[in-house]
Amino acid sequence: MQSLLLAAEGGSASFPVLSALVILPVIGALTLLLLPNNRPENFKQLAFLFSSLVGAMAIWILTDFDTAHAADFQHQNSHTWIESLGISWHLGIDGISLWLVVLTAVIFPIAIIAIDAEHTPKAYYAWLLILEAGCMGVFLALDLFAFFVFFEIVLIPMYFLIGQWGHGERAYAATKFFIYTMFGSALMLVGILSLAFLNQAETGVLTFNLIELAESQAIATTTARWIFLSFALAFAVKVPLFPVHTWLPDAHTNAPTAGSVILAAVMLKLGTYGFLRFGVYLFPEAAVWFAPALVTLGTIGIIYGAIAATMQRDLKRLVAYSSVAHLGFIVIGTFALNTEGIEGGILQMVNHGLSTGALFLLVGWIYDRRHTREISELGGLQKPAPFFAGVFMVVMLSSIGLPGLNGFVGEFLTLIGAFAAHRWWAVVAASGVIIAALYLLWAYQRVFHGPAEGENATMKDLTFKEALIMAPFLFGIVFMGVYPKPVIERMEPAVEALIEHVEFHVEDFESPRPGHLGPVDDHGDDGAVSEEDDH
Amino acid sequence: MLGQLPTPPVETPDVVWSALSPILALAVGAILLIMFRSIVKRMPEEYDATLTMLVGPVTVLAMWIVGGLVGTDVPLADLRDDVGEPAFYIGLALVLIVSALFVKALEIGFDAAFTVGVGLVSFAATVVVWQQHFRAQPITEEEFLAGVAPDFGGPIAAFGTQYGVDGFALVFGGVIALAVVLSALLFDDYLRREGIDGAEMYVLLMLSAAGGLIMAGSNDLIVLFLGLETLSIAVYVMAAMHTKRTESLESGLKYFILGAFSSAFLLYGMAMIYGATGSLNLVGIRIYLESVIILDNAMLLAGFALLLVGLGFKVAAVPFHAWTPDVYQGAPTPVVAFMASAVKAAAFAALVRVFYLAFIDFRDDWQPVIYAMAVLTLLVGAFLAIVQRDAKRMLAYSSIGHAGFILVGVQAATERGVASVVFYAAAYTFMVVGSFGVLSVVSGRGDRASSLDDLNGLNRRSPVLAFALTLFLLGQAGVPLTTGFVAKFEVLSAAVDARSYWLAVIAMISAVVSAFLYLRIVLSMYLGTVDEDAEPISVHPTAALAIGVALVLTIGFGLVPGPIDQLANDAILALAG
Structure with missing residues (x-):
């Protein structure tokens, strides 16, 4: 504890960049609130300015990231918050959270610049900035209290974004979203407190520090399983896993476009990241014990999401259900509890953020132009908007998991991992990839092919600005598909350390490494990656 | 620990007047105001304005002087020594002028200004008493070399053993004093709008708060009862003060009858406790219970039960909550703000004081009862709030729910539990004063527009109020x-x-349920439609100040909870010591 604090103090002599990532958007939001209402166009510019500052800082962190020590938390920043409870404002970044932080920092400015607020821009952009601060906080927090604060705070801006700027049954969707997620996290709070106080009973120190709690592992096995369950429920709702996913289609469909983009690209990752950082890391034994159940739910989610997506008539709802399926891959990868699975899971978090974020953006633009998202009313858009169709095609193929694009790398790694751990589930999950091709290609065919009639014939193509906005997505999709090594090598030490942590703390547990089982004949993790590159 | 307290003098109790100064300030203030108003019914306009303006500097001076009377030196003496006397007095003069201008800018009435001043003086006295008794007193180098031990202060018995001045009582006292200040600011706007003349409301407010302070520090069941009655009777009258509105009269009457009923239970419970232990003094009771093995504790348990009924009524715990929605709906909104904040805080202070200080050894007997009450209170408060159509009624149920949360802390019966009660009561006080403050402004003349539908589209009529709410x-x-x-x-x-x-899980579930409700209201403020003829709402500066202060405290200590947390934890140590 002492040494940790000292280390943190030593680090805080330099600029507390992680705190800045969280606080800067809040300052932006407050600035917006203080601006007079007579120049509404300024709000968007200012919000973009603040979020791109955050983006720039995240990129700087990425370049400054010490890959050799990717398993350690870097740029740590710690201040006492509530002394009597041992709570501190403690932030840090490692190889696992790095990419999610970068993803968040990149997606937000894009979502802000890409879509204009339909009304009351001041509050709209202020909420978006607060949402960014909350998401950043979740990915950076190393204190359970701070984590919970951020995990909860993101609900508020999202609730208002859906409720105030949404479409259709927005109030219903916002409320459903809120109740589901808050109910999940309500029990997690009791879990967090139980963990801290039971840990205090064993070790004599009351702390909410993630690292200390994870390293001490002082809690009895059965109790830890119960507490894990309370965490898992919160994350399962957020992911969302199969039986508690029903808020997602409603929220996505009725949310404003920027809301959908952020919900898909960043907010769903709060759950999967939570599973990794606050599930597997904090409760290794319980994670191993519950892994089969969670993999089962993930697999059901893959198949169910894919089938449900196939049957949707609303393009946005289709993409929403495809999210359920994609998130299922992340969960089965994570709970394969081997390097490939977890790396694939993290990679897939980023991939899903890129491809589904871009898909929601494109669907939003279609809606702006045609004022409908019904697949049956669209058709032949390829003729008036060939460029649009091309971009849509690339993004969609990435979502399907076409080799050479990013989706393939992630799905492939998760499936390798899952195959080693739970062979038959992986077989079932793999068929989800095929169904994904089915519903996405079919949707593409119905929307873009065929004769363009009525308003469809005059749909505007992608503007230059829109093309510029799509450029980072396309770059990420292609780059990570062709050359994922820089991404993987930065997360690998952290993932390895996590697996060692699990193996160390769980008796009789050995990570099911693919090499040991035979179906994949490579020796290490690099092998799997280089095999990737050959495609 | 208890032995260190002075043995009770039989003849004349030792009175530490300085430690009682927060109560005295409120009581004397009330008496001065009613005497002044009974002589001078109405002043010419220009005198009134000047007099009101003078309240500002007089308050500042009074805070300074009272601080000096209570403490060993006047407050800010260090600062005076540092900057030199001339600079210090020039600065003081500037502060006096600024305070006068501030009061003028507030456009506040004399009675309200006076009450605010008294509340601030009481608060200042509380702070000084706190420093006297709970901060390590700095000792000089000579004293140190002479072997004088530093005086870390500690709880003292201020009136024989009948009244204890400890951190717990002082924190609650400070909270109640601030509630007086904020309520008085809300009263000013309300009374003027409703055309109610006279200083009675303010006098009752101060008296009631004095009763609350007595409750928070009572170390004797009879003193507790006196404090409770002082507090309650004043509030009964305040609830019925708007004589032109039948709802107000009805609410006052209902509150009075049910309150009298609960007082009877409380008294009967005290009698039982006396019968079982032979003492009404909390210290005496505890010494008796620690030293004697009671073979037949039926009378003691009956005493617990009746005390819980009486105090449960005051804190609005289920199943003794039925009066709350009706009274809250009917009573003038600023009075409700005071009821939900100060009255509830004082009642919880008394509850914790009695059960934690005197009956801690019997916690196995009363904990399950409070557990059950907490569960019921949480669930009733959360679920019945959903179906309400009236904003005040809804907030009444939500205040029941909050009482449930505080009971969760009481139920723990640990130091941490007591600290959490202090924290919750303080935090809730400012949130609820703010909420009712906004409602008071929105509901307009005669509190007519107090339905939840009247909050629809509040953002269009007043973005600031909507944001605050x-x-x-x-x-x-x-x-x-x-x-x-x-x-x-x-x-x-x-x-x-x-x-x-x-219990924690149930509390969180009820929190989710009520969060749903609050958010629905918030969304309707931003989405709802407004009638074309709905006027924008103008906020009187006094109400704006009250709401603003409550807002700053709610958000500020939400971001940096350390200070209140520290205060709450210090308060515990003092109670036990």
Whole structure:
């Protein structure tokens, strides 16, 4: 504890960049609130300015990231918050959270610049900035209290974004979203407190520090399983896993476009990241014990999401259900509890953020132009908007998991991992990839092919600005598909350390490494990656 | 620990007047105001304005002087020595002028200004008493070399053993004094709008608060009863003060009858306790219970039960809550703000004081009862609030729910539990004063527009009020970065620390249910439609000040909860010591 604090103090002599990532958007939001209402166009510019500052800082962190020590938390920043409870404002970044932080920092400015607020821009952009601060906080927090604060705070801006700027049954969707997620996290709070106080009973120190709690592992096995369950429920709702996913289609469909983009690209990752950082890391034994159940739910989610997506008539709802399926891959990868699975899971978090974020953006633009998202009313858009169709095609193929694009790398790694751990589930999950091709290609065919009639014939193509906005997505999709090594090598030490942590703390547990089982004949993790590159 | 307290003198109790100064300030203030108003019914306009303006500097001076009377030296003496006397007095003069101008800018009436001043003086006295008794007194180098031990202060018995001045009582006293200040600011706007003349409301407010302070520090059941009655009778009258509105009269009458009923239960409970232990003094009771093995404790348990009924009524715990919605709906809104904040805080202070200080050895007997009450209170408060159509009625049920949360902390019966009660009561006080403050302004003349539908589209009529109410409701919902969240966190910590996991789970479920409700209201403020003829709402500066202060405290201590947390924890140590 002492040494940790000292280390943190030593680090805080330099600029507390992680705190800045969280606080800067809040300052932006407050600035917006203080601006007079007579120049509404300024709000968007200012919000973009603040979020791109955050983006720039995240990129700087990425370049400054010490890959050799990717398993350690870097740029740590710690201040006492509530002394009597041992709570501190403690932030840090490692190889696992790095990419999610970068993803968040990149997606937000894009979502802000890409879509204009339909009304009351001041509050709209202020909420978006607060949402960014909350998401950043979740990915950076190393204190359970701070984590919970951020995990909860993101609900508020999202609730208002859906409720105030949404479409259709927005109030219903916002409320459903809120109740589901808050109910999940309500029990997690009791879990967090139980963990801290039971840990205090064993070790004599009351702390909410993630690292200390994870390293001490002082809690009895059965109790830890119960507490894990309370965490898992919160994350399962957020992911969302199969039986508690029903808020997602409603929220996505009725949310404003920027809301959908952020919900898909960043907010769903709060759950999967939570599973990794606050599930597997904090409760290794319980994670191993519950892994089969969670993999089962993930697999059901893959198949169910894919089938449900196939049957949707609303393009946005289709993409929403495809999210359920994609998130299922992340969960089965994570709970394969081997390097490939977890790396694939993290990679897939980023991939899903890129491809589904871009898909929601494109669907939003279609809606702006045609004022409908019904697949049956669209058709032949390829003729008036060939460029649009091309971009849509690339993004969609990435979502399907076409080799050479990013989706393939992630799905492939998760499936390798899952195959080693739970062979038959992986077989079932793999068929989800095929169904994904089915519903996405079919949707593409119905929307873009065929004769363009009525308003469809005059749909505007992608503007230059829109093309510029799509450029980072396309770059990420292609780059990570062709050359994922820089991404993987930065997360690998952290993932390895996590697996060692699990193996160390769980008796009789050995990570099911693919090499040991035979179906994949490579020796290490690099092998799997280089095999990737050959495609 | 208890032996260190002075043995009770039989003849004349030792009175430490300085430690009683917060109560004296309120009581003397009330008497001065009623005497002044009974002589001078109405003053010419220009005198009135000048006199009101003078209240500002007089308050500042009074705070300074009272601080000097209570403490060993006048406040800011260090600063005076540092900057030199001339500079210090020039600065003081500037502060006096600024305070006069500030009062003028507030456009506040004399009575309200006077009450605010008295509240501030009481608060200042509380702070000084706190420093006297709970801070390590700095000792000089010579004293140190001479072997004088530093005086760390500590709880003292201020009136024989009947009244204890300890951190617990002082924190509650400070909270109640601030509630007086904020309520008086809200009263000013309300009374003027409703055309109610006279200083009675303010006098009653101060008397009632004095009763609350007595309750918070009572170390004797009879003193507790006196404090409770002083507090309650004043509030009964305040609830019925708007004589032109039948709802107000009805609410006052209802409150009075049910309140009298509960007082009877409380008295009967005290009699039982006396019968079982032979003492009404909390210290005496505890010494008796520690030293004697009671073979037949039926009378003691009956005493517990009756005390719980009486105090449960005051804190509006289920099943003794039925009066709350009716009274809250009918009574003038600023009075409700005071009832939900100061009265509730004082009642919880008394509850914790009696059960934690005197009956801690019997916690196995009363904990389960409070557990059950907490569960019922949480669930009733959360679920019945959903179906309400009236904003005040809804907030009444939500205040029942909050009482449930505080009971979760009481139930823990640990130091952490008591600290969480202090924290929650303080945090809730400011949130609820703010919420009712906004409602008071919105509902307009005669409190007519107090239905939830009247909040629809509030954002169009007054964005600032809508924003303030949003934050207060989010705070009540327990959204992070407000005091409401930290308060819930503390209470749940206490419950989990005491291994009451299921109670914590039930509390969180009820928190989710009520969060749904608050957010629905918030959304309707931003989405709802407004009538074309609905006028924009103008906020009187006094009401704006009250709401603003409550807002700053709710958000500020939500972001930086450390100071209140520290205060709450210090308060515990003092209670036990």
